[in-house]
Amino acid sequence: MKSYDQNLASMVQELKKEAKVLGSLTGEEKNRGLQRVIEALESEEETILQANKEDLEKARRAGVRESLVDRLALDSDRLTAMKEALREVIALKDPVWSSGKTWTLENGLTLSKMTVPLGVVGIIYESRPNVTVDAFALGFKSGNGVLLRGSSSALNSNRALVGAIHRGLKAAGISPKVLGFIDDDRRELVLEMLHMKGKIDLIIPRGGKGLIDFVVENAKVPTVETGVGNCHLYVDAEGDLSMAMEILKNGKMQRPGVCNALETLLVHEAVAEAFIKKLSQELEGVTLHGCELTEKYISVEKATEADWKEEFLDLILAVRVVKDLPEAIEHIDQYGTGHSEAIVTNNYQHAQAFQRKVDAAAVYVNASTRFTDGGAFGFGGEMGISTQKVHARGPMGLEELVTTKYIARGEGQIR
Amino acid sequence: MKSYDQNLASMVQELKKEAKVLGSLTGEEKNRGLQRVIEALESEEETILQANKEDLEKARRAGVRESLVDRLALDSDRLTAMKEALREVIALKDPVWSSGKTWTLENGLTLSKMTVPLGVVGIIYESRPNVTVDAFALGFKSGNGVLLRGSSSALNSNRALVGAIHRGLKAAGISPKVLGFIDDDRRELVLEMLHMKGKIDLIIPRGGKGLIDFVVENAKVPTVETGVGNCHLYVDAEGDLSMAMEILKNGKMQRPGVCNALETLLVHEAVAEAFIKKLSQELEGVTLHGCELTEKYISVEKATEADWKEEFLDLILAVRVVKDLPEAIEHIDQYGTGHSEAIVTNNYQHAQAFQRKVDAAAVYVNASTRFTDGGAFGFGGEMGISTQKVHARGPMGLEELVTTKYIARGEGQIR
Known part of the structure; x- marks a missing residue:
């Protein structure tokens, strides 16, 4: 005792x-x-x-x-x-x-x-x-x-x-x-x-x-x-790039210190040049850490292995060019913390695959990861955002604070 | 590492x-x-x-x-x-x-x-x-x-x-x-x-x-x-005594080695004499450990504090006479393991109070605790019977082996 x-x-x-x-x-x-x-x-x-x-x-x-x-x-x-x-x-x-x-x-x-x-x-x-x-x-x-x-x-x-x-x-x-x-x-x-x-x-x-x-x-x-959120945005080859930029800015800049803020941007190689070239201007004040391919388009600090793992909680963004959706999902699998992940795409199959295969509490198609929040979800606040799978996952509201009990009403039943 | x-x-x-x-x-x-x-x-x-x-x-x-x-x-x-x-x-x-x-x-x-x-x-x-x-x-x-x-x-x-x-x-x-x-x-x-x-x-x-x-x-x-099940049957003053006896026999004798078997019988003092006097004959082969009041009606081994706590998993039953429903609930509160608990009563309010107040995975009115089982509940077997409150409680079937993921489908929503 x-x-x-x-x-x-x-x-x-x-x-x-x-x-x-x-x-x-x-x-x-x-x-x-x-x-x-x-x-x-x-x-x-x-x-x-x-x-x-x-x-x-x-x-x-x-x-x-x-x-x-x-x-x-x-x-x-x-x-x-x-x-x-x-x-x-x-x-x-x-x-x-x-x-x-x-x-x-x-x-x-x-x-x-x-x-x-x-x-x-x-x-x-x-x-x-x-x-x-x-x-x-x-x-x-x-x-x-x-x-x-x-x-x-x-x-x-x-x-x-x-x-x-x-x-x-x-x-x-x-x-x-x-x-x-x-x-x-x-x-x-x-x-x-x-x-x-x-x-x-x-x-x-x-x-x-x-x-x-x-x-x-x-x-x-x-x-x-x-709470620990290393959240990603994947911009698909068939994504609306201006929508993607708004979602990126919202995810990175609106409140960088919170767990549902974006930390890493993954861009399909087909749209990498067009999208990445705009980053410096659109993400004013954000320090970029980019992969080698990113460096082809803009001058950035070289991203290290540590950057992919980091929850910056600050105006820093890691950027990586990927060759396709599976590579994006693999990256998220390896480095994500299972909090919130987003794709911007107009391709139905890519949207479906991303939602099914990405293993996280909340998976977004064409929307900001910043919505992962008990208040935003309509739960009247939250007790925290679970990043584990057992008992509760995602924002914990009233439903996650109760357990269950089986009640059996009989007339003398025995086995 | x-x-x-x-x-x-x-x-x-x-x-x-x-x-x-x-x-x-x-x-x-x-x-x-x-x-x-x-x-x-x-x-x-x-x-x-x-x-x-x-x-x-x-x-x-x-x-x-x-x-x-x-x-x-x-x-x-x-x-x-x-x-x-x-x-x-x-x-x-x-x-x-x-x-x-x-x-x-x-x-x-x-x-x-x-x-x-x-x-x-x-x-x-x-x-x-x-x-x-x-x-x-x-x-x-x-x-x-x-x-x-x-x-x-x-x-x-x-x-x-x-x-x-x-x-x-x-x-x-x-x-x-x-x-x-x-x-x-x-x-x-x-x-x-x-x-x-x-x-x-x-x-x-x-x-x-x-x-x-x-x-x-x-x-x-x-x-x-x-799995650990110290399960109780409470026989209320307004309970059907022959139904109670069948439920007791089923709970104690049908398969004493399992976690949903009965371990302690609690009897309201008003029906204690009538019910307890029948125990020796009805529960043939079962060793009784009784409280002082039980000893007034039949000769039993004296129950000790350890008996109330024990999951016998054997043909042994602890017996205690209680003065009312609250005392029965208090006993279960103190010694139960939150597995399966039963009341036999024809009083509506007592049935309601027992179901609401007893804190266990499964609470039975006029039925045997032996039903707490994934197979019996219709779950096609079970992964075990949870006696904790977090994640799963009671028999764990398919529903207890999945978690959830929030999927959000948008058109560019940001905060």
Whole structure:
């Protein structure tokens, strides 16, 4: 028997108990809770922004670069967006106790596969405080107790947000203990959390590769890997080149720091010259790392093996000319992380083959990879984007936060 | 980089490659393969039975008890049952490339959540050679490469069965490499297998608690825990006592060694005397371990805390008198393993509450827990019965052996 940190152990125990109560609430009751949380975020806006200011000052004093400070920052608009996300979750159908399948055996026994909450879901995340509210909302609506472990850089902001959520729940007559928050930035508590098998049902890490790898390596609790996205755009010989350029610009430049941004461009050799020659002008500010064939058309840094593997998360694009669709698919197979992949083509067979053969959470024909996102998909936010195949794949919304239970109703059937 | 056993590493590499080809076969092509496998099992029956005889002799020489030798034994009838199971799998709908959900975003982008094979599925199992055929059939039909690691006690039988499957596949023009078989009983190969993250997509252990715990403790590859079943029957005050007795006898005596057999009987105090007094006569041959209140009505061994936790897998039953439904649910909560639980009642509210509140893969009202089984549920066999909540819960059939992929079809949509 491991000796867990006493506070964490008792918090999780209470969380598990209260999660059972939460799991039996009706959709209406849960929505009333979420509504009260919106009101609490509203009335505590000043406190929250003040707490966030402390985090920002601390980050700036520590010399954190401004793009990261920005990820941490809250303002009235961002709080409004959080409340909007809560309203979207309220509007979603209750995911609990519905049946995808009901059937009757030859002996008359009726079986239903019903959705039920997982129990306790743990989220380990970095920086952005809006994850605090998103993760709570989706976990709560799906009837799960949620245990949050944010980053120490956002500790004040998260503490204020969780405080508001707790008061909102209380106002709705729901135990605030359904949302646990590790208000302690000792790293060993993450490890304790990862070892709480049987106490926590699922842990979702949201953050950089270092965090994800640490979690996957050390977890005894089931986990879902999220987020690492080495995403490709393949421009087919029969692709519309101006459409391809718009999709490329959107994928690379609109928000380069996110996991569904493009990292590598693959171009069919037949359209390579026409397409690649335009890159320097169209992708202003983007550094290109190109293969040898790319260098025939424009002057670029020479791409190395490391470039094909890299998730730049920055204004850098790797470019490779391929001889056909199979070579493009092979490249994606070898270097992709199974996140989001796109083709631009007007050829029906190429579109079909790309969709069937590329092994990723989301595969796009003639559209931007930037859509791989719980909000964009209409899930009212997301718990992360799974890049594994087991349990969930792609943006995790309410459906990915429930499990199932077979219910059998009989009249004395035996075998 | 770990250095895997060379043979295993290259087998898994080939398996992954061939699994991709398998994943794109049509349902018809896969069914033709399964049909050829049936024919091969037919024509190689003598070789298989001879190989099995060697295993049986080895087991008897080693002094293995007869009930375990029986689990290992094959005969013409059991081979017929295997072929029957293959025919059932042929009759099932192809689980690959169907969509549970297709919708269109406001910008016109159409999304479909499509089913796709997991890739490579590993099964680590003990004793029964029919698992070899079942696991292959379900894995194959769902488009997955399957890697089998059976027990050393069944090595000859498994080798002969896999040989027949390989020849059947070859006759159908399908690469036999889609079924990998670890023909080597060194224990360290199991550990190697558990560490092949990115090469094997899912590992399912089927066997005793020791095996399951070893797998869960050591795996880096995602796993599904299966099989440990401490199952309860609760006889409510408003239950039909003769129905309850039939369900109890079926659950305890029909096949005590399986995971869906009953281990503990909980009886409401109002019917305890009437029900418990009949136990000795009705459950002939079953040893009873009872609580203090049970001892008021019949003479039994005193039940200890260990009895409530025990999966006897034998003709032993723990008996406890409870004061009401909540106490029964609390007992199940504390000692159950989340496998199969049953209530016998004619009270509507009690039936509802039991189904909602008991946290298990399968919850029965007025029926035997013995039905929790892929075959009985109509899944054409099973890959194991998941007792975890993540990915799959309950009997794992074709639906649990696929993952999903979002397909987006657009006309140039960007964010």
